Amino acid sequence: MQHTQFGAWTPHFDDLAGCIARRVVCTGKNALTPDIANRTDLSCRSQRWLPWRAGVGSTQAIPHLVSGVDPKMTYRTRTLLASAAMLCAGLNVPLAARTVATPVPTSAEEAQVLDLAQKEIDIRSVRGEGNRTPAVAALVRDRLIAGGWAPGDVVVTPRGVTATLVATWAGTDPSLKPLVLSGHMDVVEAKPADWKRDPFGPVVEQGVLYGRGATDMKFDGALLVSAVIDLRAHGYHPRRGIVIAFSGDEETVMDTSDALAHELKNADLVINADGGGGTFADGSDKPLYWLWDGNEKAYADYQLEVTNPGGHSSEPRADNAIVQLAQALVKVGAFQFPAEQNELTKLGFERAAPFEADPAKAAAMRAFAANPHDAAALAVVRAEPDLVGKTGTTCVATLLSGGHAENALPQRARANINCRIFPGHSREDIMAQLKTVIGSDVVKVTDVTDGSITPPVTPLRADYVVAAEKAIRAAWGKDIAVIPNQASGGSDSMFYRALGVPAYNASPVFTRRDERFSHGLDERVRLVNIKPGLTYYFNLIPDLTK
């Protein structure tokens, strides 16, 4: 078997945003299928798209990510391999021909986003009586059909009082698993009397769209649907199929979220427009940083209960149910679960540290990222309510009851312990640890969690990371810090992750810190997001499907 080395082959690939293959080993003379002996030969030298800032060599970052994923599952890798195969076969294929020209959003396309968002906000898609979520689904369906989808490719399924929408755009290679673009059509209830403007009557004032769903997530949904329609109009043909999947009860019971995930469990990857997003510098429309969610922590409730025959309070016994429960609660309160880290939280701490105003806290974030067992750093980070959850599992007492009369020994005392479980542990594991901490058979511990799931750790997919970072920077035409985040839970994504499908919450919409009104009053979104938002999807969707 003859091996040919292409030591001098250093073309740039748009697909890998500045990554170059330094050495490709071909098997056999003019072989069409090269044997890439070492995947870490893929190396990145371009600083342009790499947010791995000071301290992390950009040449290490991508090989590490690429080598961590199955090449069969990574389109980027396969694109490189295919290109290498052509070079090995002596074919002179112009690399530029592989790149799809990225459209620039027209003003008509921008207007369509606002129009669709306003029409959606106008429909009251709230759980309970008068839920009009199916009307939102019908509106989106009609848009897609007008945009070129065959009526049979847009399926609106009534599910009880709500509905789901699944729109399929077939890829040219049916062997590839589809990309799912996820969102939800329902919104949280809003009481018009409490709002300055009608929550279900969209209003635009000075470049801001107001209404229930403006941030969560009708504007995001309109942006996503419009972008996919526009890509089709611009003549884009995805190699990998694209499925738009919108749930109808994400804000409440999530039955449709679960159903959609099961229906689409064959997906390659899920991009969820519900979650993540960027932050503008205070009082401006200048992007500061952009965040996307990878893993989510799992939710769990455990009941602690002590029962006792009780008796008259004038004749106290040694075993008082309230006292025994209190002793258990003190132990749980003092206990800290071990510090943990995964790829996502490590990167998150590294990249969020530069935005921390307090130098001591920033230093602790960096130190914790470098070594999660650094006790001093851990103490600082765990003292911060917004950071402690990213360092491991947390459990806190949230409910307490006991006794039945002022003059009686308590027959029963109960407490609820609410836990947010770090990815990689089961609810059973955490319950076993709580029992060990309590160390008493008198305290009965029961898992009383209602309707939660424990998704596994989502791997950090190199193709997604590269494409998302490229897309958000293309959207705003500048270098923007990108911070991966481990969310505390609660989006459609967890149902896909639970079935082994990687899912990332990656909305391109930026908000000002003082304008976060998701689920609250006077929810709003800045329309300056429309053009960059479309540009983001014009980059991201082809990069993940071409």
Ligand SMILES: [Zn+2]
């Ligand atoms: Zn949402």
